[in-house]
Amino acid sequence: MSDQQRSALTPAGRAEHLGRLRAATADSPLDVLVVGGGVNGAGAAFDAATRGLSVGLVETHDWASGTSSRSSKLMHGGLRYLQMLDFKLVAEALRERDLLLEHTAPHLVRPVKFVFPFFKKVVDRAFIGSGVALYDAMQSIGRKRAVPFHRHLLHEKMLEVFPGLDGDKAVGALEYYDAQMDDARFVMMLVRSAAQLDAAAANYTTVIEYLHEGEQVVGARVRDEETGEEFDVHARETILAGGVWTQEQQELAGADAGLEVLASKGIHITVARDRIPAVPDTGIITQTEKSVLFIIPWDEYWVIGTTDTPWTQDPRDVGATGEDIDYVLEHANAVLKDDLAREDVIGVYSGLRPLLQPVSKGADKGSTKVSREHTVMEVEPGLTAIAGGKYTTYRVMAEDVVDFAIKDSQPGRPSLTRTVPVIGAQGYETLVRDSQEIGRRYGFDEIRTDRLLFRYGALLSDVLALIDEDPTLGTPLEHAPRYLRAEVLYAVRAEGARHLADVLERRTRLDYETRDRGVAAADEIAALIAPELGWDEQAVRREVETYRAHIEARLAGESTSSDAEAAARISTAPEVPPTS
Known part of the structure; x- marks a missing residue:
């Protein structure tokens, strides 16, 4: 083998x-x-x-x-920790980020550019500017830089880079780089x-x-x-x-x-990419009174978050409330030129930070x-x-x-993860060089080819092999055209998916990438994976009905005003069928 x-x-x-x-x-x-x-x-x-x-x-x-599937999807040094004077932690995180970008996981982690707006011309430029300068300097100590150096943006240039910013409030900005990944x-x-x-x-x-x-x-x-x-x-x-x-x-x-360990809830919303004009692959970071606001470019939408509130309910039932969503919208609108409304929200996801x-x-x-x-x-x-x-x-x-x-039972066994890449890294650069040929051979446009390479790295060859065996698997899902039928099959054959929700929520991200939270695609996906998992018609129906009920419960939670109410809704509808 x-x-x-x-x-x-x-x-x-x-x-x-x-x-x-x-x-x-x-x-x-x-x-x-x-x-x-x-x-x-x-x-x-x-x-x-x-x-x-x-x-x-x-x-x-x-x-x-x-x-681990409900984060801001960033691999970053932790710029805010510089305010706490935790230089050692920031240096460690930057070193690890660069190791992922350059060696161990270049197929799963990629650079992303952020604009940090200034609202007080002199104070912000001096304070934030000095912090990011230190942040950048720490990336250059003893190694080659993995991302470009930061630069200051005057008002006019700031609006060229991110025209969606409110130019009446933001007086300038700083542009710097970090990295992002698909957490699940x-x-x-x-x-x-x-x-x-x-x-x-x-x-x-x-x-x-x-x-x-x-x-x-x-x-x-x-x-x-x-x-x-x-x-x-x-x-x-x-x-x-x-x-x-x-x-x-x-x-x-x-x-x-x-x-x-205490639990702190953080939620994110997604909105369509065209709702916030910006130069491609450029996001926003700024501070709020309680947390950090990220507006992160991701595929054809924006991921916007986050909150930071204590969660005292069952961790299994975490969910967003209407107040959480309004909080994120309010703080995003404080820096954007055109306000976002609840109807702009495509999806919502919630996670719990384990606070030590x-x-x-x-x-x-x-x-x-x-x-x-x-x-x-x-x-x-x-x-x-x-x-x-x-x-x-x-x-x-x-x-x-x-x-x-x-340390006592197996001494003298050092870790090798600094040098051993995550699976899919070896051979990735070759596929990137061949990306145009892959697109021509399979009829993929540049966007789809880039998506596939970022999801699979060198393992994309395995997905393409499924299409070679059955060309119908190279067609997009009817109700989720961002994904190919082959990807759904591969999720079960190679990526450990055992239930419909595993595919919809973690192997793909349809639960917050589509307005119906993946419900319309559920039947097609269930039919594709049923033979692989040995499901009969009754099992297929149970998986689809369970997922739909789970999404309904999450949506019901998003109309509540308290964590207790949201958790109560979600607790009635688990994402996978209970064991019989």
């Missing part, structure tokens, strides 16, 4: 991965079991696999189904990268109990949510990467000490490693938890947590 075949998260492959997890007995345990399939868990699994360790990775729902696809590619290195990875697999030998955690008992089967997975070390569910998992493990609190009492200095943004802690012997952090520094966090977890 080739490395690329080994990486494919196929329906049959999931059974094989579950079999390898099942085979991890007390006599033959895994080196590392990772609990949680967001960016931290997927990153930790990839990191451990690059060290030659035997690795298992389990996730209760779909890969990246929590916070990035996590899925990390999982595939781990699988390529023989990690056993299974989504829809829930930890229901942590195994103990005396006080030592020696793995977990898990349940396959698709069959209901329960079995034990033994491991020398277990890593908990639970995000906002960290405390819930620590309680399940019976930990006396642990990490304290001071380490719980009972933790001793030797059992904890704390940085400004993330903390690694041994919550019980054999069980190491990680929480906090930012997307851009996921690789550093993964390296930290694996280093910490194996």
Whole structure:
């Protein structure tokens, strides 16, 4: 089996991965079991696999189904942290961003340009200008720059670059670069990268109990949510990467000490690209009284956010309220020439940031490693938890947590993720050079070819091979023409999608890219993937009806005025059918 075949998260492959997890007995345990399939868990699994360790990775729902698919989709240095004088964190994030751009994930991360408007001519230009100058200078220390240097824009030039800005309010601007990515696809590619290195990875697999030998955690008992089967997975070390569910998992493990994590809700809206005129691939960043406002160019629409409010409801039921949406619109309209209205909103998505609190009492200095943004802690012997952090520094966090977890059981096994690319990177530049020929051969315009390369990198060859076998797969979806029929099939055959919502919300992004939130495309997509997943007509109907009900519940939540009301609506309609 080739490395690329080994990486494919196929329906049959999931059974094989579950079999390898099942085979991890007390006599033959895994080196590392990772609990949680967001960016931290997927990153930790990839990191451990690059060290030659035997690795298992389990996730209760779909890969990246929590916070890691609901971000601002930026890989950035964290300009706002300069205000906090956290130079070390910014330098680390910039280094990691550039590593992704230039070496480990150029197919998944690309530069994006931002305009930072000034509203006080002298004060803003001096204060913001000096901050961005320092930000840029930190990118040039000891390495070649991955993005262009910033520049100041006078009023007239600012309006040439971003004519959608309100020129009566903004007196000038600064233009600088960061990077963006598709968060859900990035996590899925990390999982595939781990699988390529023989990690056993299974989504829809829930930890229901942590195994103990005396006080030592020696793995977990898990349940396959698709069959209901329960079995034990033994491991020398277990890593908990639970995000906002960290405390819930620590309680399940019976930990006396642990990490304290609070949830903060951030929402984003999408609007059509033509509603805000600007030079291509240029966005806006500015500060609000509570958060940061991003207006980010993405495909044929804008992603606008975000909020930062405490969430005290069940993390599974996170959703936007009408007040959240109005807040984002109000702050966007404060800097835009032409106001946006509720009817301009195409889609909405909501996520929870895991905000790390001071380490719980009972933790001793030797059992904890704390940085400004993330903390690694041994919550019980054999069980190491990680929480906090930012997307851009996921690789550093993964390296930290694996280093910490194996320091006694597997010393002398260094991480290789600084040099080992994420799957799809190798061969990507060749496909980019051949992009015009690919477009001519398959009848794709430049926009579609660029989209496909950004989604798949070198793995695009696998998608094109499906079209070579069946040319009808090269046609766009009827109700979602941004995507090809082959992409839907590939989502199930290679990317681990198990349910209709997995395809609509994470392998594609139809739940916020179309006004109907992907509902019109649901029947066509379900019909395409049903044979791959062994669905009969009743199963197809159940998947479609479940997704439609879930979208209706989210829309109902968006008309409420409180988190409690929104959560109550969403709690009635999960995104995937319940296990029978």
